[in-house]
Amino acid sequence: MPTPLTPPLAGRRALVVGGSTGVGRGIADAWAQAGADVLVLSRSAPAGPGAEALRWAPLDLTDRTAAQRQLTAATADDLHLACFSAVHYGDRRALFGDASEDEWRRQVDVNLHGLWLTLAASLPALRRTAGTGLFLGVSSEVVFNAGPGRSGYAATKAAGAALLNSVAQEQDADDVRIVQVLPAGMVDSPGIRRRRPGDFDYSSYMQPAQFGAVATELALTSGAGQHGESLVVDGSGEWRPVGEATPVSQSRRTAS
Numbered sequence: 560m561p562t563p564l565t566p567p568l569a570g571r572r573a574l575v576v577g578g579s580t581g582v583g584r585g586i587a588d589a590w591a592q593a594g595a596d597v598l599v600l601s602r603s604a605p606a607g608p609g610a611e612a613l614r615w616a617p618l619d620l621t622d623r624t625a626a627q628r629q630l631t632a633a634t635a636d637d638l639h640l641a642c643f644s645a646v647h648y649g650d651r652r653a654l655f656g657d658a659s660e661d662e663w664r665r666q667v668d669v670n671l672h673g674l675w676l677t678l679a680a681s682l683p684a685l686r687r688t689a690g691t692g693l694f695l696g697v698s699s700e701v702v703f704n705a706g707p708g709r710s711g712y713a714a715t716k717a718a719g720a721a722l723l724n725s726v727a728q729e730q731d732a733d734d735v736r737i738v739q740v741l742p743a744g745m746v747d748s749p750g751i752r753r754r755r756p757g758d759f760d761y762s763s764y765m766q767p768a769q770f771g772a773v774a775t776e777l778a779l780t781s782g783a784g785q786h787g788e789s790l791v792v793d794g795s796g797e798w799r800p801v802g803e804a805t806p807v808s809q810s811r812r813t814a815s
């Protein structure tokens with residue numbers, strides 16, 4: 560009788576913050592399909608196809624004290640893989656003078672301080688593991704293309720990318736490698752759908768599952784050769800360093 564093949568990520572423990580939907584969900588599903596034990600942290604539990612393969616615990620990054628406690632609990636065991644994909648876009652695009660301070664604070668709490676808390680909790684767990692750990696940050700073209708109508712999103716994503724780039728330079732790449740991935744265009748996700756009219760045509764948008772190949776490859780290699788890099792993922796699921804393929808701006812002056 561043939562021996563069943565062992566999945567390539569069997570025995571690896573993974574954490575995906577913001578893995579209930581969108582790009583983070585695409586990464587969580589890919590790692591789970593490859594055999595990793597994946598814990599998702601988010602406000603709502605993953606639903607739909609593949610959700611049964613994911614573990615979940617609640618996390619609301621707008622409650623800083625509770626979030627720190629929940630992240631500490633989630634990283635008590637050694638980790639091989641960690642991903643941060645949580646985001647608060649805001650309900651609509653708005654020029655600076657029309658955006659509320661409350662919205663700004665939520666963007667800072669989720670997009671930036673959430674990343675800080677996740678790094679602080681997960682780096683020690685990634686360093687403890689035998690072999691090399693991988694921290695995967697989900698970035699955005701807005702980091703490279705500041706634009707009107709989304710100053711809070713742009714500022715928090717750019718600061719998050721700078722945080723990861725700086726920590727990557729402090730980090731021994733034999734212990735933990737830090738890599739960022741970003742889409743070449745828009746991705747169909749619940750956060751984006753909340754900001755679009757009901758009859759919007761998403762046929763040109765990427766799908767979260769298109770991040771599966773890069774996430775699995777980076778997990779299998781622990782990010783070898785990519786430490787400190789930002790990789791642009793395109794609609795066919797292929798990827799290139801951002802220096803070779805900076806995505807075009809998705810900023811528009813009109814609210815959408």
Ligand SMILES: NC(=O)c1ccc[n+]([C@@H]2O[C@H](COP(=O)([O-])OP(=O)(O)OC[C@H]3O[C@@H](n4cnc5c(N)ncnc54)[C@H](OP(=O)(O)O)[C@@H]3O)[C@@H](O)[C@H]2O)c1
Nearest residue numbers: 577579581582601602603619620645646699745746748750
């Ligand atoms: N979609 C795009 O076109 C696009 C383009 C460029 C970059 N990106 C990047 O891709 C990443 C994911 O974006 P997406 O559009 O795929 O997002 P999404 O589907 O809206 O998912 C965002 C994730 O963040 C979680 N989240 C939101 N608020 C939270 C909170 N207060 N506490 C904890 N978790 C929270 C959500 O879970 P719950 O709602 O269950 O809490 C969900 O798991 C982001 O980093 C974004 O900047 C996306």
